Amino acid sequence: MDLRFTPEEVAFRAEVRGFINDNLPDDIRERLGEGHSPRKQDTVAWQRILNTKGWAAYTWPKQWGGPGWSAVQRMIFLEELQTFPAPEVNPFNIQMLGPVLIQFGTEDQKKRFLPRIANIDDWWCQGFSEPGAGSDLAALKTAARREGDEYIVNGQKIWTSTAHIADWCFVLVRTDPNAPKRQMGISFLLVDMKTPGITVRPIISIDGSHHLNEVFFDDVRVPVSLRVHEENKGWDVAKFLLGNERTGIARLGKSKERVQFAKRMAKEMRANGRPLIEDHEFRRRIATLEIELKSLEITQLRVLSAQKSGEDKQDPLTAVLKLKGTELLQATTELAMDVGGPLSMPDWADELEALSNEPDIGPVWATEATRNYLFLRAASIYGGTNEIMKNIVSKGVLGL
Numbered sequence: 001m002d003l004r005f006t007p008e009e010v011a012f013r014a015e016v017r018g019f020i021n022d023n024l025p026d027d028i029r030e031r032l033g034e035g036h037s038p039r040k041q042d043t044v045a046w047q048r049i050l051n052t053k054g055w056a057a058y059t060w061p062k063q064w065g066g067p068g069w070s071a072v073q074r075m076i077f078l079e080e081l082q083t084f085p086a087p088e089v090n091p092f093n094i095q096m097l098g099p100v101l102i103q104f105g106t107e108d109q110k111k112r113f114l115p116r117i118a119n120i121d122d123w124w125c126q127g128f129s130e131p132g133a134g135s136d137l138a139a140l141k142t143a144a145r146r147e148g149d150e151y152i153v154n155g156q157k158i159w160t161s162t163a164h165i166a167d168w169c170f171v172l173v174r175t176d177p178n179a180p181k182r183q184m185g186i187s188f189l190l191v192d193m194k195t196p197g198i199t200v201r202p203i204i205s206i207d208g209s210h211h212l213n214e215v216f217f218d219d220v221r222v223p224v225s226l227r228v229h230e231e232n233k234g235w236d237v238a239k240f241l242l243g244n245e246r247t248g249i250a251r252l253g254k255s256k257e258r259v260q261f262a263k264r265m266a267k268e269m270r271a272n273g274r275p276l277i278e279d280h281e282f283r284r285r286i287a288t289l290e291i292e293l294k295s296l297e298i299t300q301l302r303v304l305s306a307q308k309s310g311e312d313k314q315d316p317l318t319a320v321l322k323l324k325g326t327e328l329l330q331a332t333t334e335l336a337m338d339v340g341g342p343l344s345m346p347d348w349a350d351e352l353e354a355l356s357n358e359p360d361i362g363p364v365w366a367t368e369a370t371r372n373y374l375f376l377r378a379a380s381i382y383g384g385t386n387e388i389m390k391n392i393v394s395k396g397v398l399g400l
Helices: 007-023 026-033 040-053 071-083 091-104 107-118 234-245 252-266 280-308 317-344 350-356 364-380 386-396
Strands: 124-127 143-147 150-158 168-174 186-192 198-204 210-223
Touching: 007 040, 007 071, 026 040, 071 252, 071 280, 091 107, 091 124, 091 168, 091 234, 143 168, 150 168, 150 186, 168 234, 186 210, 186 234, 252 280, 252 317, 252 364, 280 317, 317 364, 317 386
Parallel strands: 124 168
Antiparallel strands: 143 150, 150 210, 168 186, 198 210
């Protein structure tokens, strides 16, 4: 098993890095450099730049507008975006729905939606989870009753990321409540968010951001032509999609970026009368994280090498990537927050701030580091909880 990058792959990394450096708009570069999360307009602007280059749909084959890259090239591309940092492409568009339509969509669906998905002319969100149907997704209750050429959809979704800014939503619905197995009665629909009967309510998360939502469907009419794959076969589509969702979920590049960021800021912060970067305990913590990141990188290369050689693509080591990757993502964001110390305390009472005219306690990067830390507490839940990943590792890797 060869775990070294080829000369061509090394040259490809340099090409990607150079393109980001030369083409990322200055205002986006500055915002993300301070630790801000990308806004919708940032992601749209950058994804369209990438799409002009032919790189936005980086997981897609050339036939449908992708670059046709290898798994290693896709990993390098994603890592370079995360470490620069630059906005990542909309995952609901590129990693999830795009491959689903390529695999299961009709020719009309592919021609209608894929170019718009790649150029982010439509912003998509994912309507899967429901109250009582998160990890046990097959327990979903949102129902779609067919009437002629339409489905009438009623039900509720929750934790729907970016639904408040989305144009469309791909939704799992129950079309056969009497199916002998729960998974057999589910269908996959494409729903225009402007359709009458859709209500979106915000969920403000612990970092103070509006990213999550509840979505309610009350007699929402969806054309049958917007069903992907066969009726009651939506579970096959969902399994395929979730496999793509977990690709790259280790976020190795993001963790590396957080360590690099912490080291830069630690040169400015002082502890016991000297720069924090000179503190022995802080340096030990940095070294430990960098060793673990290198170990995770090697594991990732092992998985990619196995895929390249044609071995089982459902390698249980991918669960290790998700499990350890999210643990390190949380640990590195905590490190960046800790560098700011007391200055990382965010002031989210905007109305009180406006009345008192008091400035933030610390620099922008410190408070944004705390927002990142709080938001990424959910990283060990989304895409398959780490508890589930541990079960997969115990069976598939350790043979328990």
